[in-house]
Amino acid sequence: MTAARRIHLNDTTLRDGEQSPGVAFSVAEKVAIAAALAEAGVDEIEVGTPAMGAAEIEAIRAVAGLAPPVRLMAWCRMTEADLRAARSCGVPFVNLSIPMSDLQLSAKLGIGREEALARIRRMVPMALDAGFAVAVGGEDASRADPDHLKRVAETAAMAGAFRLRLADTVGILDPFATARLVGDMVAASDLAIEFHGHDDLGLATANSLAAVRAGASHVSVTVCGLGERAGNAALEEVAVGVARLGLGVSGVALPALTGLAERVARAARRPIAAGKAIVGRDVFTHESGIHVAALLGARETYQGLDPALIGRDHRFVVGKHSGQAALAHVLAERGLTLDPAVAPVLLALVRHRAEAVKGTVPPDDLERLLVEAADFLDREPGPDARLAH
Numbered sequence: 001m002t003a004a005r006r007i008h009l010n011d012t013t014l015r016d017g018e019q020s021p022g023v024a025f026s027v028a029e030k031v032a033i034a035a036a037l038a039e040a041g042v043d044e045i046e047v048g049t050p051a052m053g054a055a056e057i058e059a060i061r062a063v064a065g066l067a068p069p070v071r072l073m074a075w076c077r078m079t080e081a082d083l084r085a086a087r088s089c090g091v092p093f094v095n096l097s098i099p100m101s102d103l104q105l106s107a108k109l110g111i112g113r114e115e116a117l118a119r120i121r122r123m124v125p126m127a128l129d130a131g132f133a134v135a136v137g138g139e140d141a142s143r144a145d146p147d148h149l150k151r152v153a154e155t156a157a158m159a160g161a162f163r164l165r166l167a168d169t170v171g172i173l174d175p176f177a178t179a180r181l182v183g184d185m186v187a188a189s190d191l192a193i194e195f196h197g198h199d200d201l202g203l204a205t206a207n208s209l210a211a212v213r214a215g216a217s218h219v220s221v222t223v224c225g226l227g228e229r230a231g232n233a234a235l236e237e238v239a240v241g242v243a244r245l246g247l248g249v250s251g252v253a254l255p256a257l258t259g260l261a262e263r264v265a266r267a268a269r270r271p272i273a274a275g276k277a278i279v280g281r282d283v284f285t286h287e288s289g290i291h292v293a294a295l296l297g298a299r300e301t302y303q304g305l306d307p308a309l310i311g312r313d314h315r316f317v318v319g320k321h322s323g324q325a326a327l328a329h330v331l332a333e334r335g336l337t338l339d340p341a342v343a344p345v346l347l348a349l350v351r352h353r354a355e356a357v358k359g360t361v362p363p364d365d366l367e368r369l370l371v372e373a374a375d376f377l378d379r380e381p382g383p384d385a386r387l388a389h
């Protein structure tokens with residue numbers, strides 16, 4: 001039997017995640033998030049950007065002081081000044097970033113491809129001499145010439161880097177294009193390849209999983225997909241996707257994901273949407289009558305992802321779309337029996353109530369409506385067809 005493929009997640013909640021507009025973690029929050037990430041089993045944490053100055057360096061040092069059992073990495077531009085700043089952070093890994101596209105090389109740095117390669121040749125050994133393990137961050141790789149990317153990989157490997165990150169910085173890839181890009185680079189280079197996706201088209205997770213299928217050994221993620229603009233690939237989606245799709249083993253304890261998401265959401269002041277995949281409040285909650293009736297008999301009928309995998313369970317609520325089976329189930333849980341003659345009247349009352357409150361009908365209210373429905377039938381035996389339908 002062959003061992004499952006190991007997929008390494010680089011969590012950049014504390015770096016790219018914090019680049020979300022208005023998000024600013026305190027040192028205590030950074031330390032607590034890092035501890036929770038380590039506890040959950042991510043392999044790497046990109047802790048911050050030393051070039052931001054003393055306070056950021058202190059925060060990175062505080063995280064390093066935890067000595068969590070994960071690789072801690074600082075994000076740097078590929079410059080001597082950034083590298084100097086990283087030296088006082090106490091982390092063993094640096095990601096030295098340099099644009100890959102001609103557009104960014106020329107518009108941001110005023111240099112061409114040859115100078116970019118020369119910087120890699122100069123800076124990677126300098127960082128190695130400073131005692132770091134070095135990854136090269138290929139910013140805007142998705143808009144770069146593939147031939148240049150291959151020269152970058154070759155140059156980075158020769159210079160002693162252990163990995164090349166391919167960043168879809170502006171979030172323009174789809175899964176097919178991602179698989180081509182990553183597959184070509186994996187075939188062309190012995191360097192480990194990391195994919196770093198952005199969610200501008202809502203495709204960051206899909207692209208990251210396509211990258212894994214195409215051979216990427218590492219994926220950048222953030223909790224809840226926090227990050228620049230529309231964000232990054234969400235840790236919880238990629239970790240569960242890797243497991244559910246049988247792509248490999250990420251090492252992440254899936255039941256830890258909900259608590260982690262809640263912690264980061266609080267610190268970021270960004271509430272989790274009820275329908276957010278994996279960690280949203282309602283993603284295992286069912287209201288529709290047809291679904292609930294089937295689920296009560298056999299969970300597989302409407303279950304693509306077993307909630308037990310992430311330490312959750314199905315929840316049934318009563319609302320506008322409920323059917324009689326759901327009502328009977330909720331009432332039975334309270335020791336009440338739903339008389340088949342009363343059921344259509346109760347259903348009509350439930351729909352009316354759900355529309356009026358624009359929400360669900362809690363069990364206490366359902367019990368009250370049951371009494372109303374029974375009273376109605378007592379007053380008018382033979383249910384009113386208009387009410388019942």
Ligand SMILES: CC(=O)SCCNC(=O)CCNC(=O)[C@H](O)C(C)(C)COP(=O)(O)OP(=O)(O)OC[C@H]1O[C@@H](n2cnc3c(N)ncnc32)[C@H](O)[C@@H]1OP(=O)(O)O
Nearest residue numbers: 016019049051052077078079097098099108109139169228
């Ligand atoms: C796609 C990404 O997520 S990249 C990461 C983005 N992260 C951040 O920006 C982190 C937060 N940033 C900051 O705190 C600040 O921008 C700092 C401290 C990094 C730099 O601040 P400043 O010195 O005031 O520069 P400023 O932000 O105005 O401009 C960015 C500079 O970085 C340069 N730069 C950008 N990428 C690179 C690179 N890979 N290598 C070298 N220089 C780079 C730009 O050319 C620009 O240089 P200039 O000041 O000579 O014009």
Ligand SMILES: O=C(O)CCC(=O)C(=O)O
Nearest residue numbers: 097137138139140167169
């Ligand atoms: O160069 C890198 O390390 C990637 C930076 C980044 O966050 C991005 O390009 O989206």
